[in-house]
Each structure stands twice: as structure tokens, then as C-alpha cells.
Amino acid sequence: MFLYSPLRSAQGSDLVLQMIVFPLLTLSGLFIWKGHVIRTWLRNSQLTGEKLPRRLFFLVFFVFLFGLGHHIDHVIRGNHVGWPLIPAVNAFTFSLLAYPFVGLGLYLGWRNRAGVRYWTVLFFVLATMVITQHFGPTANEPPADVIGPYESQLLGSVAFSWLLLFTVVIVAALLYSGVLWLRRRDNERTQAKTGGS
Template sequence: MWKGSHLRPVIHDLRKGDHPIPQRLVGLLVIISLFGIGHHIDHIIRGNHVGWPLTSEINAFTFSLLSYPFITLGLYLGWRDRAGIPYWTGLFFVSSLLIGYVHFGPSAIEPPADIITVYENALVGWFAFAWVVGFTIVLVTGLVYSSLLLIRQSKGAAITSSRGE
């Protein structure tokens, strides 16, 4: 019988702090996902730089949609102790590079003007741009946090191996 019995150990582990995916990292993933969904909705509202599955064009929009299955896969594998901090560090690194290159790089495909000037109301355009900046900040925060966890994890492994444990 289901009755949530499979989730109880996961919730219990999260409360104790013994779960393979740190609770703060899960919180960052939720915030990142909300920012990502909001940014994709903004693309659809603006109607520019939208790609497959809404148009026939394969572009950065299409590739950025892959972040959701990668987050889901990472959570699934992480809760089974098969994907750890290196997975999240890699995902945050690639995602930060993608959003940085696409929106802020010297040869940006979708520069800030493509976000701000599309809206009739400049305030809405600036809000959409601030959303992208916030999204980028949260992604980089995830990268820094997971990198620090990775360094701490590797130092812990080095100490354990030097003790002969």
C-alpha cells in the first residue's frame, strides 16, 4: 500500500541532515527551478528567442529546457546515493556558462536589450531583465556553494585516507 511510505524515510533523512543531498542545495535547486520557469515564461511572453518545442528552431531556449530533466535526474540519483556534489557542481557550472554566454557575454545571442526593449512598458522590461540577473546570481551561488561542498568533501576524504581508515 502506498500512503506515502516511500517518502517518509527521505523526509526523515532530510530533517536529520543525513541525506546525500544537503537541504540547502535542495532549496537552491527549488529557487533555481522557479527562476528558470519564470525566465522561460518570459521568453514565451516576449515571443523572441523561443525555440523547439514551441517553434521548429533548435536554439539556446531548447537546450536550456534540458535543465529540468537534469535536475530531476540528479535528485533521483542523489536520493539513491548515486549522484553527489560533483554532479551538481557540473550542472551549475554548465548552466552558469550557458546563461552568461547567451545573455551577458561579449557576443551575447540574447543581450539585455532583447529583453528590455521588447516590452511596451519599460518597467516590465527592466523587471524581466532583473529576473535574468537574479537567475544568474542564484546559479552562480549554487556553483560556489556546491564547489565549497566539493572541496570540503575532498578534504574529508584526504584526511580519512591519510589516517588509513
Template sequence: MGRRGSESVDGRLYGLIVLSTVFGIGHHVDHVVRGNHVGWPLIPEITPFTYTLAIYPFLAAGLYLTLTERAGAGYWAVLLGAIFALVTVTHFGPWATEPPGDVVGPYESALAGYAAFAWLLGLVGALLVATCYSVLRWRRVA
């Protein structure tokens, strides 16, 4: 029989959530370092950057709900999938508002720019793996 609720979240999924969060924080720090596509609280304007900071309370709430046995892999599948979609659409494809050139270009050093881009790819990869794994764990519940 499948595992229910918070029991569907195992050590691997916790690890993928932490890894994705570390990559996310690093990417937000990269925005600040390169100085483009930032918003409140760093500048007075509310921008998409501002809205993406809302990801962290959802992550914290998810951890709390999971640890108190009120949420499981389904919560993580939906949240991580939404974050993956948001990051991917924002940075890649025809509707990208922050294409790879906006990540690499502001750096004086090409090495630093490509390191920031590699970090972004790490974020996307971690989110993809975390999303797929959480879906797998969620499906095992059903």
C-alpha cells in the first residue's frame, strides 16, 4: 500500500527541496550582484523579482506542514512544479523576460557570467528532478 501524507516525503525529497532552495537563494543573490531584474525590497518598484520572493514562505510553510504531518509529496509536486515552470518560462524560450544574455551579460568577466548561467541551469535541473521525484512519491500514495 502507498504511503500517505507526510510519510510520502522521504530523505531524498527533503534533500532535493533543500538543494532547490539553495540554488534559488543563490539565483536571487545573483540578481542582486549583477544588478538587473531586481525589485522591492532592493529598489522601490514592485517587479517580478519581488513576487518571486514569495516562493520562500511557501517553502517554509510546506516544510512546517510536512513536519507536522499535514502535507506530503502532493504539496511538493505542485509547488516545485510551479516554481520549475516559472523559472523556465522566465529564462528560456520565446516569452523569456530574462533570457540567458541578461544573466551572462552584466558581468565584466565572462567566467563570472557563465558561472551565473551554470548556477541557473543547476536551479532548473534541481527543480526538474525534485518535481519528478515528488510526483513519483505522490503517485505511490494513490
């Protein structure tokens, strides 16, 4: 499609191919080859036990994936970027802190030191940041700034659709982790009352 379609002449299409399409093809090939090992590890891992249920783990993965794609989109567009790409420290720079916090949450979950409460708070912060930056009344980076820099309307629409999916996944992860947190808190209170009486 890249070689024989008009996408080849679109601005940034070669970068999208190099930074998104080829890595995803590589990862999907590795998953086809070694997917059974990953599935076995997930079944036996503490990450899918009491501290981090399997569904929440996959939501964390998709938040990471969509967030990475959105940051790559920033680089391709060349607008609303900050340190380490340029000297200015701005919202882009602070949004990169999400990745260490995701890694920390996975590590602490593996060590049984962080549960759904950690993810609920993290997803709340991320959802607030994404929604206020892109869709709020005082949005610093409104949809026009995502679509506009692309010469191709198609690539601009793809970038904006990616942002919408990113937002939906974060909100879904927030709601799911919040419900789990409330249920576990209610269960703990019920057990405490039952044990005390």
C-alpha cells in the first residue's frame, strides 16, 4: 500500500511506516511465534492475580500503546513538542512521566505492593491531562492542532482518531479500575464487620 498508493507522497508517511507500521508488524510476528510463552507467563504471573487482574493488565498495555503512538504523532507533526526534543519544558515533557509510572505500577504490582487503587489514581491523572489538553474549553492542543499540520487529510484524520481511541481507552481503564477498587473496598469492609461480630 505504501509503495503503490498516494500515501507514499503524503507528508510523514515514511515516518509512520518506520515508527509505527514496521514495529507493529514485528511485534505481531513475535507474538505469533512466541505468544504461547507470553500467555503462559501471564497465567502464572502475580500481575494477573489479586493485585492486577488480567483485564486491567491489558487495559494498561493499551494505554501504554496508544500513549506511545500519540507521542510519536507529536514528533511527526512537529508541534506541541518539548524536552527532550527541544529545550522547552512543557506539557509534552510532563506527559512523558506516564511511562515511568506505568513501569513502576507493574513492578509494584508484581511485588504485591500496588493494586487497583494505584491504577485508578494514575488513570485519573492521565485522563484529566489528556481531556483538558485536547478537548477542554481551555485546550492547549485542540483537535485542529492534531489534524492541521498534516498535508494529507487522511493522515490528519488517522492521528485524530488515534487520539480519540487513546482517550476512550484511558477513560475505560479509569472506570474499570475504579469499580474494582470500590468493590474490593466494600468486600474488605464486609469481611471486617463479619470478622468483628
